[in-house]
Amino acid sequence: MRRLAALLAALLALAITAGAASPKLPGRQTVIDGYSNPDSVMATLASMPLDVIEGMWLFSSSGARIAIVKTPRDAALSADYVAVTIDGADRSLRPGTVVGLINRGGERGTYLATFYREHHLSGIGLTGSRKFTLHLADDRAFLRFVPVHAPLRVNLPSLLPGIAGRVVRRGYVNRPADGCMRVFPEPLKPVEPRYL
DSSP: OHHHHHHHHHHHHHHHHHTSOOOOOOSSOOBOSSOSOHHHHHHHHHTSOOOTTOEEEEETTTOOEEEEEEOOTTSOOOSSEEEEEEEOSOTTSOTTBEEEEEEEOSSTTEEEEEEEEEEETTTTEEEEEEEEEEEEOTTSSEEEEEEOOOSEEEOGGGGSTTSOOOEEEOOOOOOTTSEEEEEESOOSSOSSOOOO
């Protein structure tokens, strides 16, 4: 009876986390024109009013640059913002490729996002998805990515009769390097100030 209760609790937890408001990525690769030149992207961003998350961002781990902008009206994407490649470590991705979708979260500076996980050179394009909670720092200079995991993991084969079953709590070790630094518009406070 205890195993059945654990199984039901795990399935309920998975159903609750699966229904979160993270946006759903399109089934095929989407490319938006106008993101091939970083200088023109900065000029375009400078010419319009921006929300706090909008701008050009640099991934600290790979050196890839993305632009986060409001979803264009002509794009058939169901999200508040899109993450679009400008340039990066993977040169086979065309500039302007949508690599993620972002929705506003329930708290100030918090966003729910879904990003593609893999890029295949065999013509398949971008595949798989991973959900993240994005946290914008108070100084708006850093955007931290925290992966979303199911709170419980159930080892289903061990729930068979005669085998000891267990439910394991999953935790995430938060590393400060998981995220981006703002490139444009420049943050109010310098990221690395120079002292005389």
